[in-house]
Amino acid sequence: MDSIARQSAKLCPFVSRATSSLRNVQTLQQGNISAMAQRCPFMGQAMQKAHLTTSAAAGAAAAAPAAQEASRAAGKDQSSVMADRATQEAKFDYEGLFEQDLQKKRLDKSYRFFNNINRLAKEFPMAHRQQEEDKVTVWCSNDYLALSKNQQVVDVMKRTLDKYGAGAGGTRNIAGHNQHALRLEAEVAALHKKEGALVFSSCFVANDAVISLLGQKLKDLVIFSDELNHASMIVGIKHASTTKHIFKHNDLEHLEELLAMYPKSTPKLIAFESVYSMSGSVADINKICDLAEKYGALTFLDEVHAVGLYGPHGAGVAEHCDFESHRSSGIASPAHQTVMDRVDMITGTLGKSFGTVGGYVAGSLRLIDWLRSYAPGFIFTTSLPPSVMAGAAEAIRYQRSHLDLRQAQQRHTAYVKQGLADLDIPVIPNPSHIVPVLVGNPDLARQASEILMDKHRIYVQAINFPTVARGTERLRITPTPGHTDDLSDILLDAVDDVFNTLQLPRVKDWKRQGGLLGVGQSDYMAEPNLWTEDQLQLSNDDLHPNVREPIIDQLEVSSGIRY
Structure with missing residues (x-):
């Protein structure tokens, strides 16, 4: 009370005036100050409330034991009251949000329906739908060389499965290493002629x-990304949390700027x-490496849709750039620096041309050891099953010496x-x-896919946003060695019928509209096919003998380098 009164003497105009004639407010008797403060219309009310609160606190202290006992007795009821108060407000409508977002996709025709397609190994490229007798021909698989049904690959996987079981037992960090990972990573490194490789x-x-690890570990890293890069690279760049620039697709002038x-x-x-993969366009790897050297950049090359299909041994477009040098040297590295040598890191998949599942990165010894030691996506992910790794290694070895697979795939593509x-x-x-067949409308692309399936027993998936830009929807056809003439x-005949049925625009129609993506554009300069006629005339016998059952040394980096 004394404290409140003294504050009032300093701040309240009423009390201040009442004490202005006194020489020192601190010399006043306590009762006089309190009496004057209580006469104030504002401070009087405050002091009255303070008095009641103080009295209540004193009473509560005296009755503490009884109150505590009562509180314990009523604890359950109090909890119920709190729960009731917490649920007075309705919870967020999660299901409503999900439905709203799904409805957006239905309205803009980008909603995806997955067909039930069960590819038959013994009847490739045939598959059956829900019922086994309901068969269709698959024309959009990324099993580009049909190695998923290759008997050598399948036999190796069966033997490994019987001997080592279904799974790896965990991450390498916990469950340990195994010979299948060692062999697979050695095969990958040898394929790309790099010092090391790591399988994911x-x-x-x-x-x-x-x-993402490069962005997190390299201070001030700047990433330059092609605008058509795959979603996996886009996500990695986002997780890198660093500065990025998007350059126009295959526009090296823009990249250099x-x-x-x-x-x-x-x-x-x-x-x-x-x-x-959605346009079939190809990067000029050599010129990008030129820019990287000029401006001090690392190069990250995704060869996912090229491994198995290009180069004399299926290492991808980087190998294909020095086709003859690699063909003549076989599994060994040519005497001169190649385009593949110039690329700092190459990633690829085991799930397309190599017919199994998984991914990898190949690069220098230090880079691979660094990734093995720091990348959470490797350290904390369960290893691929032994049978998968054994099958993938066998697929790489098999296709390396079978140039004819790549040539057949190219010939069938050219025919289509x-x-x-x-x-x-x-x-x-x-x-x-x-082979991207342009439709340019999401609903019509879906209808085209359905007619091919329902009327012609042909499976070609429609490609819509966000995989491709709106207005560029298409059917994506991918011939294999098994898609004969x-x-x-x-x-x-089936595609022609679909275009007639739906009245889809043909090349002449796109030309009248000014063209799109090179279709119907009079000024478009077509690029020559990557495979030359001379390369297509080669045989397996023209490959270096060292590619047949080569002895490949185990990689030191796969297990960790001992210092």
């Missing part, structure tokens, strides 16, 4: 793990793909592209094995 559960995980913004001493990473061109059906031009003729 998928190439999505590999791309994310590598790029961006690189020139930074001193050479600033760490940089150029991330790009060799073959872009020419047949579609003869029908004036729009194919986005490219120099690779991808007779099957191709059936496909061509």
Whole structure:
């Protein structure tokens, strides 16, 4: 009370005036100060409340034991009251949000329905739907060389499964290493002629793990990414939490403009793909390496849709750039520096041309050891099953010495592209094995896919946003060595029927509209196919003898380097 009164003497105008005639407010008797403060219309009320509160506190202290006992007795009721109060407000409508977002996809025709497709190993490229007698021909698989049904690969996987069981037992960090991982990583490193390699559960995980770790560990790293890069690279760049620039697709002038913004001493990473899976376009790897050297950047090359298909031994487009040098040297490295040597890190998949599942990165010894030691996407992910790793290693070895698989795939692709061109059906031009049939409308692309399936027993998935930009929807066809000319003729007739049924625009129609993505554009300069006629005339016997059952040394880095 005394404290309140003294404050009132300092702050309250009423008390201040009442005491202004006194020489020192601190000399007043306590009762006089309190009496004057209580006469104040404001401080009087405050002092009255303070008095009641003090009295209540004193009473509560005296009755504490009884109150505590009562509180314990009523604890359950109090908890119930608190719970009731917490639920007065309605919870967030989670299901409503989910439905709202799904409805958006239905309205813009980007909602995806997955067909039940069960590929038959003994009848490739046939598959059955829900019922085994309901069979269709698959024309959109990424099993580019049909190695998923290769008998050598399957036999190795069966033997390994019987001997070592279904799973790896955990991460390498916990469950340990095994000979299947050692052999697979040695095969990958030898394929790309790098010092080391590291296998991940998928190439999505590999791309994310590598790029994000570079961003987190390299202070001030700047990442330069092609605008059509795969989602796995985009996610990795996001997780890198560093500065990024997106350059126009395959536009090296734009890339150089961006690189020139930074001193050479600033760490940089150029991330790009060799073959872009939805358009079939191909990067100029050699020129990108030129820019990387000029501006002090690392190069990150995704060869997911190129391994198995390009180069004399299936190492991808980087190998294909020095085709003859690699063919003549076989599994050994050529005497001169190659494009593949110039790329700092190469990622690839085991789940497409190599017919199994998983991903990898290949690079220098120090880089691979660093990734093995720091990348969470590797350290904390369960290892691939032994049978999968054994099958993948066998697939790499098998395709290395079978140039004819790559050539057959290229010939069948060329046959389909020419047949579609003869029908004036729009194919986005490219120099690779991808056959993107332009539709340009999400609903019509879906209908085209359904007619092919329901009427013609052909499975080709429609590709819509966000996989491709809106207005560029397409059907993506990918021939394999098993898609012979007779099957191709059936496909061509079916696609022609779909275009007639839906009245889809043909090349002449796109031309009248000014063209799109090279279709119907008069000024478009077509690129020559990556495979030359001379290369397509080679045989397996023209490969160096050392590619047949080569002895490949185990990689020291796979287990960790002892110092």
